[in-house]
Amino acid sequence: MDGxxxxxxxxxxxxxxxxxxxxxxxxxxxxxxxxEEDPEQGDERNKSEELRxxxxxxxxxxxxxxxxxxxxxxxxxxxxxxQSRKVKLDYEEVGACQKEVVTIWDKKLLNCRAxxxxxxxxxxxxxxxxxxxxxxxxxxxxxxxxxxxxxRLPNKQQPPDISYKELLKQLTAQQxxxxxxxxxxFPTHPYFSAQLGAGQLSLFNLLKAYSLLDKEVxxxxxxxxxxxxxxxxxSEEQAFEMLKFLMYDLGFRKQYRPDMMSLQIQMxxxxxxxxxxxxxxxxxxxxxxxxxxxxAAPWFLTLFASQFPLxxxxxxxxxxxxxxxxxxxxxxxxxxxxxxxxxxxxxxFENIVEFLKVTLxxxxxxxxxxxxxxxxxxxxSKQLHAYEVEYHVLQDELQESSYACEESEPMEKLExxxxxxxxxxxxxxxxxxxxxxxxxxxxxxxxxxLTRETKMKSLIRTxxxxxxxxxxxxxxxxxxxxxxILANCEPLLRDLNCNPNNKAKTGNxx
Numbered sequence: 017m018d019g020x021x022x023x024x025x026x027x028x029x030x031x032x033x034x035x036x037x038x039x040x041x042x043x044x045x046x047x048x049x050x051x052e053e054d055p056e057q058g059d060e061r062n063k064s065e066e067l068r069x070x071x072x073x074x075x076x077x078x079x080x081x082x083x084x085x086x087x088x089x090x091x092x093x094x095x096x097x098x099q100s101r102k103v104k105l106d107y108e109e110v111g112a113c114q115k116e117v118v119t120i121w122d123k124k125l126l127n128c129r130a131x132x133x134x135x136x137x138x139x140x141x142x143x144x145x146x147x148x149x150x151x152x153x154x155x156x157x158x159x160x161x162x163x164x165x166x167x168r169l170p171n172k173q174q175p176p177d178i179s180y181k182e183l184l185k186q187l188t189a190q191q192x193x194x195x196x197x198x199x200x201x202f203p204t205h206p207y208f209s210a211q212l213g214a215g216q217l218s219l220f221n222l223l224k225a226y227s228l229l230d231k232e233v234x235x236x237x238x239x240x241x242x243x244x245x246x247x248x249x250x251s252e253e254q255a256f257e258m259l260k261f262l263m264y265d266l267g268f269r270k271q272y273r274p275d276m277m278s279l280q281i282q283m284x285x286x287x288x289x290x291x292x293x294x295x296x297x298x299x300x301x302x303x304x305x306x307x308x309x310x311x312a313a314p315w316f317l318t319l320f321a322s323q324f325p326l327x328x329x330x331x332x333x334x335x336x337x338x339x340x341x342x343x344x345x346x347x348x349x350x351x352x353x354x355x356x357x358x359x360x361x362x363x364x365f366e367n368i369v370e371f372l373k374v375t376l377x378x379x380x381x382x383x384x385x386x387x388x389x390x391x392x393x394x395x396x397s398k399q400l401h402a403y404e405v406e407y408h409v410l411q412d413e414l415q416e417s418s419y420a421c422e423e424s425e426p427m428e429k430l431e432x433x434x435x436x437x438x439x440x441x442x443x444x445x446x447x448x449x450x451x452x453x454x455x456x457x458x459x460x461x462x463x464x465x466l467t468r469e470t471k472m473k474s475l476i477r478t479x480x481x482x483x484x485x486x487x488x489x490x491x492x493x494x495x496x497x498x499x500x501i502l503a504n505c506e507p508l509l510r511d512l513n514c515n516p517n518n519k520a521k522t523g524n525x526x
Contacts, residue, residue, distance in 0.1 A: 100214070103207050104248045105149050107326035110384045113146035121151055128158040133165050140338065144392045147334050153249035159337035160261045167265070175229055175264050180256045183225040190227040190235035194220055200446055201240040203453055205326070208244060218252050219244055225256055230263065236272040237442055238317030245321050245333060266340045271316060276435050282316055282345075283308040285403040289349050289396065297356045304365045309438060311372040314445055316344055322449060323377040328384045335391055342400055346391045351376060354387065373445075374452070 120142050127134055139162065147155055188194075198216045202208040207215035222243045227235040242262065246255035263269035270278035286308045290298040301307075314322050319336065321329045336343045352359070355376055362368040379387075494502060 100207075101150075106206055107330070108381070109149050110325075110327045110331045110381060110388060111146050113148045117142065117145045118148045118151070121148060121155060125151070125154055125158055128154070128161055131161065131165070134162060136162070140392075143334055143338055144389075147331075149330070152330060152334070153246075153254065156246075156249065156258055156333065156337050157254065160258060160265070163261075163265060163337075169265060173264065175260050178229060180225055180253045183228045184221055186228050188224050188227045188235075191224065193235055193237075194223045194227070194240070197237060197240045200450055201244050202321075202326075203450065205244075205248075207248065215247070218247050218255075221252055222247060222255055222259065226259055226263075229260070230269060232274075233263070233269050233272045236317075237439075237446065238314070238322075239272060241318035241321035242268075245319070245326075245329060248326075249330075262336070266336070268319075268341060274435075275431070276438060279309075279313065279316060279438075281404055281407050283312065284407045285400055286312055286345060286348055288403045288406070289345065289399065290352065292399070293349070294353055294356060297352060297359060300360050301368070304368055306365065306368055306372075310441070311369065312348055313438065313442065315348055317442070319344065320347065322446070323373070325377075325379070325384070328379070328387075331384070331388050332391075335388075342397055343391065345396060345400060346394045347387065349396070350387045350390045350394070354383070354390075373448075 124134060124139070124142065139159070143159075198208075198219060199211065201219060205215075207213075208219065210216065219240065223235055223240055226239070226243070227233075233239075239259075243255065243259055246258050249255075250258065263272075271282060287298070290301070290308075319329070320332055324332075332343065332347055335346075355371075358375075359368060359371060362371050493505075497505065
């Protein structure tokens with residue numbers, strides 16, 4: 017075939033809109049039908065047209081195959097994404113979300129794309145009624161947008177304008193600390209449990225990017241759990257944007273600063289809330305020398321994600337995106353007040369700590385729903401502000417008195433020592449949590465093994481009983497059968513009898 021026939025095809029002929037081959041032009045058909053005038057010339061033209069038609073079909077089929085291959089790749093990617101989403105959202109929701117509520121959220125998410133302000137009371141009502149797990153990531157982004165439409169950070173407090181992809185190209189000095197904590201973050205969740213699997217790699221990327229973005233905070237234990245919760249509901253880049261929102265817009269980064277000053281203020285505020293609203297519980301904890309930093313520091317640093325069920329944590333995040341940092345105080349106060357009677361029954365330091373760290377987070381669904389309802393109804397913003405002012409006044413008075421006392425140790429050294437002790441305490445708490453999870457796994461495995469052992473023993477006893485019954489039957493057959501018939505049946509009886517002693521007896525018979 018001549019090359020002009022191939023290269024002379026129009027662009028529209030090479031890219032059909034449907035899998036059907038384009039119809040042939042009328043001219044070749046007319047030539048084919050007029051072969052009576054010049055047979056030789058007609059044959060050549062027919063062959064040329066047939067070859068051209070075959071080339072066209074081959075080219076179109078190749079294009080279709082390429083298109084089908086691309087579509088298959090898209091389907092595979094879509095299947096992988098659906099499977100990944102299923103694994104990520106592997107947790108039990110707190111409170112059922114009705115279809116009407118899902119419809120309401122769908123309408124609100126359209127406003128998110130249009131960047132339209134919505135009524136905050138309406139959002140509060142919808143959030144109280146529930147959030148569909150499959151749309152939770154989108155709803156968090158919607159809530160962040162609504163906040164930013166109403167509040168704008170001063171330029172000095174804005175994060176550096178560096179894209180996520182650019183940050184991933186850089187190296188971080190926090191790499192070792194991040195890698196160490198990967199295995200400690202949601203160790204039992206299927207998305208994060210695989211060592212250096214998809215979940216851990218995404219978590220590493222996110223923590224690395226943030227440590228490079230926020231030079232002052234860098235990486236701090238606790239951030240990994242916050243980042244992990246975000247990754248379970250959205251992509252890496254979306255999670256990075258929402259982590260920036262939580263840290264900068266809502267102000268959570270203050271509690272991760274190296275001086276831990278904000279965390280100390282928060283512990284004081286929680287203590288004052290207990291003092292003013294639950295005096296008996298406050299006195300009981302004080303008598304046993306249990307300060308909020310001993311049990312509540314992980315709650316604040318991980319936003320409850322390190323100890324509580326994921327469904328409960330997700331609901332807490334829902335409210336955090338709407339109301340900000342004060343939600344942590346509300347949840348903590350509600351948890352302690354609901355369990356006040358049981359905490360008061362704990363008589364010593366060890367029992368109280370064990371209850372607060374192990375028993376308290378182990379709530380049933382109704383208890384968790386009750387906590388969330390109370391949080392929505394609680395308003396403590398004025399009290400928190402007053403306690404913060406009070407803390408600073410007390411610190412100023414303490415600093416002045418320390419200057420007056422020349423022999424007293426400098427306050428900075430005490431604060432540094434206190435900060436170091438708190439960090440060590442956090443390390444020990446995380447190690448304890450990991451050890452507790454391992455113990456639970458081992459106990460579960462041991463229980464399974466014991467169950468299997470009992471079943472095997474029962475099966476062995478049954479088999480032994482059957483074996484004894486068969487042996488007795490064989491002995492009775494031997495006694496009843498005449499000697500000549502018994503000699504003929506001996507090979508069969510020997511096969512049936514599995515007792516070596518019986519075999520020996522049979523062999524000794526004449």
